[in-house]
Amino acid sequence: MRDFSYVRANSIEAARKAAALPGAMLLAGGTTLVDLAKCGVAQPETVVDITHLKGLDTISVDASHATLGALAKMSHVADHAGIKSHFPAVSEALWQAASAQLRNMATVGGNLMQRTRCPYFRDPSNFSACNKREPGSGCSAIGGVTRGHAVLGTSQACIAMYPGDLATALVAFDATVHLGQRVLKVDDFFLLPGDTPEREHDIRAGEMITAIEIPGSAAARRSTYLKVRDRQSYEFAAARAAVGLELEADGRTIRDLRVALGGVATKPWRARAVEEALKGKVLDEDTVRKASGLAMEGAVDHGANHYKIELAPRVVARAILKLGETA
Amino acid sequence: MTSQTTIHLTINGRDHSLNVEPRVTLLDALRDRLDLTGTKKGCDHGQCGACTVHVDGERVLACLTLAAQVEGREITTIEGLAGADGTLDAVQAAFLEQDAFQCGYCTPGQIMSAVACIREGHANSDDEIREYMAGNLCRCGAYPNIVAAVRQAALEVVS
Numbered sequence: 001m002r003d004f005s006y007v008r009a010n011s012i013e014a015a016r017k018a019a020a021l022p023g024a025m026l027l028a029g030g031t032t033l034v035d036l037a038k039c040g041v042a043q044p045e046t047v048v049d050i051t052h053l054k055g056l057d058t059i060s061v062d063a064s065h066a067t068l069g070a071l072a073k074m075s076h077v078a079d080h081a082g083i084k085s086h087f088p089a090v091s092e093a094l095w096q097a098a099s100a101q102l103r104n105m106a107t108v109g110g111n112l113m114q115r116t117r118c119p120y121f122r123d124p125s126n127f128s129a130c131n132k133r134e135p136g137s138g139c140s141a142i143g144g145v146t147r148g149h150a151v152l153g154t155s156q157a158c159i160a161m162y163p164g165d166l167a168t169a170l171v172a173f174d175a176t177v178h179l180g181q182r183v184l185k186v187d188d189f190f191l192l193p194g195d196t197p198e199r200e201h202d203i204r205a206g207e208m209i210t211a212i213e214i215p216g217s218a219a220a221r222r223s224t225y226l227k228v229r230d231r232q233s234y235e236f237a238a239a240r241a242a243v244g245l246e247l248e249a250d251g252r253t254i255r256d257l258r259v260a261l262g263g264v265a266t267k268p269w270r271a272r273a274v275e276e277a278l279k280g281k282v283l284d285e286d287t288v289r290k291a292s293g294l295a296m297e298g299a300v301d302h303g304a305n306h307y308k309i310e311l312a313p314r315v316v317a318r319a320i321l322k323l324g325e326t327a
Numbered sequence: 328m329t330s331q332t333t334i335h336l337t338i339n340g341r342d343h344s345l346n347v348e349p350r351v352t353l354l355d356a357l358r359d360r361l362d363l364t365g366t367k368k369g370c371d372h373g374q375c376g377a378c379t380v381h382v383d384g385e386r387v388l389a390c391l392t393l394a395a396q397v398e399g400r401e402i403t404t405i406e407g408l409a410g411a412d413g414t415l416d417a418v419q420a421a422f423l424e425q426d427a428f429q430c431g432y433c434t435p436g437q438i439m440s441a442v443a444c445i446r447e448g449h450a451n452s453d454d455e456i457r458e459y460m461a462g463n464l465c466r467c468g469a470y471p472n473i474v475a476a477v478r479q480a481a482l483e484v485v486s
Contacts, residue, residue, distance in 0.1 A: 001350050002350070003330070003349065004349055005349060008395075027393070027396065030391050031373055031388075031391050034392070034393065035372050035391055049396055052399075075385075099461055099462020099463075100386060100443070101386050101387050101440065102391075102462065104387050105392065232458075234461035234462055
């Protein structure tokens with residue numbers, strides 16, 4: 001790891017100013033930044049520590065919305081009683097992410113900035129080609145081992161999968177991210193790789209995530225997060241879905257449905273085609289399974305990740321059917 | 328650019344002052360500078376749990392924590408777990424009783440993680456113990472005895 005200078009920010013304004021300087025990076029939980037610095041991927045000249053800032057770790061929840069301070073720990077949000085009752089999918093996404101130790105370190109703001117786990121991106125000494133790391137250098141993953149790579153939202157330049165759990169639940173429920181002056185939908189905050197895979201977030205120099213806001217809804221209250229993976233725990237997803245469901249008074253017709261996918265896409269992936277196909281329909285297994293296939297519209301595989309195209313719709317369908325049974 | 332910075336750390340109730348480069352992790356500071364080698368370096372990338380310590384009472388990974396970052400926090404390592412008279416913590420005693428290790432390299436991390444797991448209230452069943460201890464790998468595969476030790480200690484701590 002290259003050495004860097006260390007600045008401890010004592011106010012949000014000071015943090016923003018320090019982080020806007022060339023070569024500076026914000027340090028929250030450090031679970032991505034310190035790791036990638038050891039890999040030689042992140043090479044900050046200055047690390048701006050924001051973990052000593054006061055008042056940015058507040059979690060407040062009522063029926064109308066939840067506000068998560070950027071420095072709230074993943075573990076604290078997962079265990080929060082209000083999050084569990086009003087936004088169960090958010091709690092489930094968080095406690096199924098990483099390990100207990102990492103969740104005690106990682107903040108929800110930092111989690112949105114988590115980088116891909118693409119093994120080619122993480123290994124500059126063995127793979128010099130990576131458009132995300134070195135724009136224009138090529139992509140080592142295309143034509144390489146692709147079992148963990150994305151099938152949705154890919155480009156000729158990059159097929160790296162977005163690994164985070166939390167953001168998958170956030171996009172399902174129209175959450176926003178607060179950046180000081182600007183407030184963006186989480187869905188818009190994450191960018192498709194296109195020709196510029198090095199740019200993953202719509203965040204500008206001098207901006208810092210201060211909070212995440214999630215609007216409450218009946219679908220958010222009746223929601224779940226299903227994560228399917230190679231081993232039972234402490235593993236990234238082969239495919240995952242955050243789903244929320246609201247039924248009409250008859251208890252069987254779908255009034256509102258939210259579906260977001262992960263483990264298969266280059267960014268948190270809202271599956272609006274599935275939602276639209278099922279709204280107003282009676283919830284039954286055949287209808288749900290057919291509609292869930294729409295989640296894979298436009299999917300492109302690179303060989304070893306082909307299984308995701310079959311797996312992801314099954315994960316979506318299972319999550320919706322599970323919610324239907326919990327009436 | 329090897330800039331040194333002076334930091335003050337509170338570890339197992341004792342204050343330490345040391346000069347480090349900002350890039351030095353808590354793990355390297357503990358092992359190489361303070362001779363607290365009970366905390367182990369396994370993967371050094373936050374994947375194995377061998378370096379688990381407590382910061383302000385919560386379990387974290389020392390390998391991904393910068394030493395400078397935890398100035399002013401209360402740090403507890405495996406060396407600080409037993410009583411001043413040498414009385415073992417309930418989890419340490421349970422690991423001995425259940426033979427919850429083979430080579431022992433992951434054991435300090437397992438024990439620090441288990442103490443926190445019980446304190447968090449996440450040790451109510453074997454399945455819950457397995458889920459909330461998943462961040463601590465044991466390459467010898469002593470998992471059945473580790474789960475038994477955590478279960479035993481959880482009952483003792485609660486009762």
